[in-house]
Structures are given as C-alpha cells and as structure tokens.
Amino acid sequence: xxxxxxxxxxxxxxxxxxxxxxxxxxxxxxxxxxxxxxxxxxxxxxxxxxxxxxxxxxxxxxxxxxxxxxxxxxxxxxxxxxxxxxxxxxxxxxxxxxxxxxx
Amino acid sequence: xxxxxxxxxxxxxxxxxxxxxxxxxxxxxxxxxxxxxxxxxxxxxxxxxxxxxxxxxxxxxxxxxxxxxxxxxxxxxxxxxxxxxxxxxxxxxxxxxxxxxxxxxxxxxxxxxxxxxxxxxxxxxxxxxxxxxxxxxxxxxxxxxxxxxxxxxxxxxxxxxxxxxxxxxxxxxxxxxxxxxxxxxxxxxxxxxxxxxxxxxxxxxxxxx
Numbered sequence: 615x616x617x618x619x620x621x622x623x624x625x626x627x628x629x630x631x632x633x634x635x636x637x638x639x640x641x642x643x644x645x646x647x648x649x650x651x652x653x654x655x656x657x658x659x660x661x662x663x664x665x666x667x668x669x670x671x672x673x674x675x676x677x678x679x680x681x682x683x684x685x686x687x688x689x690x691x692x693x694x695x696x697x698x699x700x701x702x703x704x705x706x707x708x709x710x711x712x713x714x715x716x717x
Numbered sequence: 718x719x720x721x722x723x724x725x726x727x728x729x730x731x732x733x734x735x736x737x738x739x740x741x742x743x744x745x746x747x748x749x750x751x752x753x754x755x756x757x758x759x760x761x762x763x764x765x766x767x768x769x770x771x772x773x774x775x776x777x778x779x780x781x782x783x784x785x786x787x788x789x790x791x792x793x794x795x796x797x798x799x800x801x802x803x804x805x806x807x808x809x810x811x812x813x814x815x816x817x818x819x820x821x822x823x824x825x826x827x828x829x830x831x832x833x834x835x836x837x838x839x840x841x842x843x844x845x846x847x848x849x850x851x852x853x854x855x856x857x858x859x860x861x862x863x864x865x866x867x868x869x870x871x872x873x874x875x876x877x878x879x880x881x882x883x884x885x886x887x888x889x890x891x892x893x894x895x896x897x898x899x900x901x902x903x904x905x906x907x908x909x910x911x912x913x914x915x916x917x918x919x920x921x922x923x924x925x926x
Contacts, residue, residue: 639793639916660917
C-alpha cells in the first residue's frame with residue numbers, strides 16, 4: 615500500500631504552497647479595493663503575482679528540485695526577454711498626451 | 718534496442734553526451750515550450766498595458782458581483798486543479814493506475830468547471846455590449862485585448878483538458894508512462910501560472926468602483 619500513501623503525502627507536502635497561493639489571490643482582491651493610484655496598484659499586484667508565479671514554478675513545477683543548470687538556463691533568459699519588452703512604455707505615455715489620440 | 722540505447726551505444730556513440738540538465742528530452746522540450754509560451758503571454762500583456770496606458774478612457778467594467786466573485790472562484794478552481802495534478806504525477810510515478818486516473822479526471826473536471834465559468838464571464842460581458850472593437854464605456858480596444866488574452870488562456874485550458882484525457886487513457890492502457898503524465902502536469906501548472914498574472918492585470922486593475 616505504499617503507492618496511495620505516497621500520493622497522500624504529496625498533497626500534504628504541497629498544501630502550504632496551495633494555501634499561500636490562495637492567500638496571495640485574496641490579498642490581491644483586497645488591495646484592488648483600497649485607494650491606491652493605478653501605478654502603485656499595478657506595482658503591488660505585479661509583485662504579488664511574481665511571488666505567486668515563483669512559488670508555482672519552484673514547487674508545483676518542481677524547478678527547485680531540478681539541477682540548478684536548468685534554472686539558470688531558463689529563468690534569466692525569460693526575465694531578460696520580458697524586461698526587454700518594456701522598451702516601448704515611453705511611447706505609450708507619449709501617445710496619451712499627443713495626437714492622434716486626443717481623448 | 719531502444720532509441721536511448723541506440724543514441725548512447727549505436728552510431729556515433731563516442732559523440733553522445735549526457736543531458737546537462739539530467740532530465741528526459743521530453744521534459745526539456747516541454748520546458749522550452751513553456752518558456753516560449755510565457756513570452757507570448759508576456760507580449761500580449763505588455764501590449765495590453767501599452768494600450769491601457771495610452772488611452773485616457775480605458776473602461777473599468779468589472780463589478781465585485783458577478784465578475785470578481787466569478788474570477789475568485791475560477792482562481793480557487795484552477796489552483797486546486799494544480800494540487801490534484803500533483804497527486805496524479807505522484808501516483809503515476811508509484812505505478813498506481815487507478816489513483817492516477819482519479820486524480821487526472823479530478824483535474825479534468827476542475828478544468829471543465831473553470832472553462833464553464835470563463836464562458837459565463839464572457840457571455841455576461843457580451844450581454845453588456847462588449848464586442849471585439851466596441852463597448853458602451855470607452856476605448857474600443859478594451860474588448861480586443863480582453864478577449865484576446867483571456868481567450869488564449871481559455872484555449873490553453875481546453876487544450877490541457879483534452880491532453881489530460883488523452884494521457885489518462887494512454888496511461889491506463891499502458892501505452893504512456895509516468896513521464897508523459899509529469900510532462901503534461903508541467904503544462905497544466907503553467908496554465909495556472911499564467912492565470913495568476915491575468916487576474917490582477919486584466920480584472921483587478923479594471924474594477925468598477
């Protein structure tokens with residue numbers, strides 16, 4: 615009967631991560647109804663989402679248990695590409711204050 | 718002789734090297750797919766952010782009830798499905814086919830519930846007049862970004878449900894291995910991961926006050 619016990623244990627093992635993820639989701643909803651500026655709220659929510667995402671990747675997807683070389687190959691490259699996508703923000707602010715979107 | 722043995726001992730054996738990551742090529746391929754998919758979702762979310770910032774009249778239509786309540790239930794359902802998926806992978810590794818199938822079908826059921834709630838959310842917005850390029854409140858691009866991002870995520874969920882059903886059938890018949898279950902599990906957790914970014918950026922930043 616080793617197999618069922620193993621499955622029971624894995625659920626118990628990851629329950630703390632599960633509850634932390636649910637907690638992060640609840641905190642996000644709570645904060646969304648507080649009176650933050652859009653920029654501050656975006657930064658806070660994004661930071662919480664990154665924490666939740668990191669937990670999911672490291673524990674649910676078991677990246678923490680893999681060789682460090684896999685982590686070092688995948689994660690910095692992904693973060694670099696995503697950060698490089700930030701280059702166009704200044705243009706979006708320019709559009710807000712200029713024609714052809716004069717709303 | 719298996720493909721692995723052929724690679725290691727057959728032609729060009731002297732050139733074969735072990736994996737630097739110590740994982741099967743199937744799993745590495747799934748990781749690479751996940752990274753490319755993450756960048757795709759990243760590009761969509763950045764594009765959405767660009768349009769939202771550049772529009773002075775971006776709509777904020779999501780009321781606490783029904784939209785945010787619906788999204789909270791969807792989040793609980795999807796995170797719970799990740800937990801059942803972990804159970805499926807673990808059961809598959811121990812060779813317990815019955816338990817693996819029960820966990821897999823629990824995950825499938827939760828995925829179907831998530832998709833149903835998602836479609837209900839869509840129909841609610843469509844009833845309020847949201848279309849791809851028009852809505853009653855403001856910037857006409859709201860519908861395009863909302864339906865594109867949540868639609869791509871919904872497509873991933875539906876694809877995952879189909880993949881899990883195929884894997885469950887193959888595993889119970891002995892055609893597929895625990896490695897296949899684990900690789901599909903990686904994909905399912907990724908779908909969960911994307912939702913963690915979609916909720917705050919698409920829904921919580923656009924709540925109706």
